[in-house]
Amino acid sequence: MIYFTLFLEFFKVGAFSFGGGAAMLPMLEQMVEHHGWMTQEQLYNFVGVSESTPGPIAVNLSTYIGTILGGPFGALCATTGVVLPSFLIILIVAKAYRQFKENQYIGNALDMLKPVIVGLLGCATISIAANIFSGFDIQRFAGGLLTAQNGISFFVIICAGIFTIKKMHPIAIILACSGIGALLGYVILG
Amino acid sequence: MDEQLKKKGKVQDLFLTFLRIGAFTFGGGYAMIPLIHREMVDQKKWITEDEMMDMVAISESTPGPIAINAATFVGAHVAGKKGAVAATAGVCIPSFLIMLGLSYVLSAFESLRIVQYAFIGIRASVLVLIFFAWLGMLQQMKRSVINWILLITTVVAVEFFSVNPVAVILISFFLGIVHTLIWSGKKVKK
Numbered sequence: 001m002i003y004f005t006l007f008l009e010f011f012k013v014g015a016f017s018f019g020g021g022a023a024m025l026p027m028l029e030q031m032v033e034h035h036g037w038m039t040q041e042q043l044y045n046f047v048g049v050s051e052s053t054p055g056p057i058a059v060n061l062s063t064y065i066g067t068i069l070g071g072p073f074g075a076l077c078a079t080t081g082v083v084l085p086s087f088l089i090i091l092i093v094a095k096a097y098r099q100f101k102e103n104q105y106i107g108n109a110l111d112m113l114k115p116v117i118v119g120l121l122g123c124a125t126i127s128i129a130a131n132i133f134s135g136f137d138i139q140r141f142a143g144g145l146l147t148a149q150n151g152i153s154f155f156v157i158i159c160a161g162i163f164t165i166k167k168m169h170p171i172a173i174i175l176a177c178s179g180i181g182a183l184l185g186y187v188i189l190g
Numbered sequence: 191m192d193e194q195l196k197k198k199g200k201v202q203d204l205f206l207t208f209l210r211i212g213a214f215t216f217g218g219g220y221a222m223i224p225l226i227h228r229e230m231v232d233q234k235k236w237i238t239e240d241e242m243m244d245m246v247a248i249s250e251s252t253p254g255p256i257a258i259n260a261a262t263f264v265g266a267h268v269a270g271k272k273g274a275v276a277a278t279a280g281v282c283i284p285s286f287l288i289m290l291g292l293s294y295v296l297s298a299f300e301s302l303r304i305v306q307y308a309f310i311g312i313r314a315s316v317l318v319l320i321f322f323a324w325l326g327m328l329q330q331m332k333r334s335v336i337n338w339i340l341l342i343t344t345v346v347a348v349e350f351f352s353v354n355p356v357a358v359i360l361i362s363f364f365l366g367i368v369h370t371l372i373w374s375g376k377k378v379k380k
Binding site: 012014015016017018025026027030041044045047048049050051052053054055056057058059060063064067068072075076079082083085086087089090091093094095097098100101104105106108109110111112113114115116117118119120121122123124125126127128129131132149152153156157160161164169170171173174176177178179180181182183184185186189 | 212213214215216217218219222244247248249251252253254255256257258259262263266267271274278281282284285286288289290292293294296297303304305306307308309310311312313314315316317318319320321322323324327328331332336337338340341342343344345348349352354355356358359360362363364365366367369370371
């Protein structure tokens with residue numbers, strides 16, 4: 001039953017992602033791999049689109065994946081799933097947030113969680129890099145050869161790095177990079 | 191009776207305000223915080239500066255998308271459960287509709303070669319954006335031996351031993367509580 005599975009999987013993502021989606025990506029990677037829903041590449045495409053459309057990124061991503069897998073109702077199930085844990089937890093916390101904030105156990109446990117979240121975001125970075133350069137061959141590279149696709153990726157990464165250092169807006173960066181990718185692909189790969 | 195009418199008006203107002211915020215903020219939860227501040231603290235004066243700061247702290251330290259946490263918190267604070275539903279639904283609906291439409295458009299054009307090239311660029315830019323987000327988090331992290339151990343253990347466990355990220359989060363949260371229990375006699379700092 002795809003609808004129930006979508007709801008449940010996104011409920012888990014919503015319930016365990018701390019710090020605004022940083023922990024979300026490794027969870028999503030495991031989710032789509034476990035169910036064989038889509039390739040890692042498709043997932044990263046979705047992440048790119050979700051970051052450059054308005055609204056909460058988690059909602060964008062869950063709606064997008066839900067629609068692809070189960071149409072409008074699938075989107076509804078996935079989005080409800082990702083939103084519900086937050087909603088319920090905040091409803092409880094909002095009533096007693098001073099106690100929550102000053103609770104020593106929760107405070108320390110959250111401190112302990114910070115480096116783990118940094119680690120999880122590191123994992124996401126490694127996974128995406130590994131995926132982008134999956135056809136990368138060190139011997140060919142040493143011989144001065146790079147597959148055309150790796151070459152394009154490499155060039156775009158350098159451009160995106162420069163854009164980021166120049167403090168361009170993330171959406172402008174994604175849009176510019178999609179343009180560069182399309183142009184180079186068209187010119188080099190035809 | 192008058193009180194009830196006022197509350198109803200607030201619920202509607204919350205819905206419309208968060209609908210606008212959801213439709214016009216790019217870049218997820220963090221980008222929404224200044225907008226919520228302007229609408230709720232400066233203009234409507236429904237929450238105070240202090241409450242706003244608490245709201246941000248709570249949104250960051252509870253699981254789930256920051257945008258959803260913030261909307262639910264503000265809604266609950268201003269007009270109770272109904273307010274929470276109104277604000278959360280408001281912030282989600284624009285995203286949901288936009289992504290629903292966009293996913294059909296994109297899946298229709300996905301097989302076009304030029305779109306695939308554009309996605310090579312998008313994936314590369316996503317890698318760079320996530321890498322810099324990671325760098326930012328790393329700079330904010332307190333540099334202690336235990337934090338580095340937790341970070342590296344997380345990366346090794348998830349990336350090389352395919353440990354479920356949810357398990358890593360639960361274990362470190364539990365460790366944080368145990369840590370407090372053991373050291374509670376010796377005054378835990380912060």
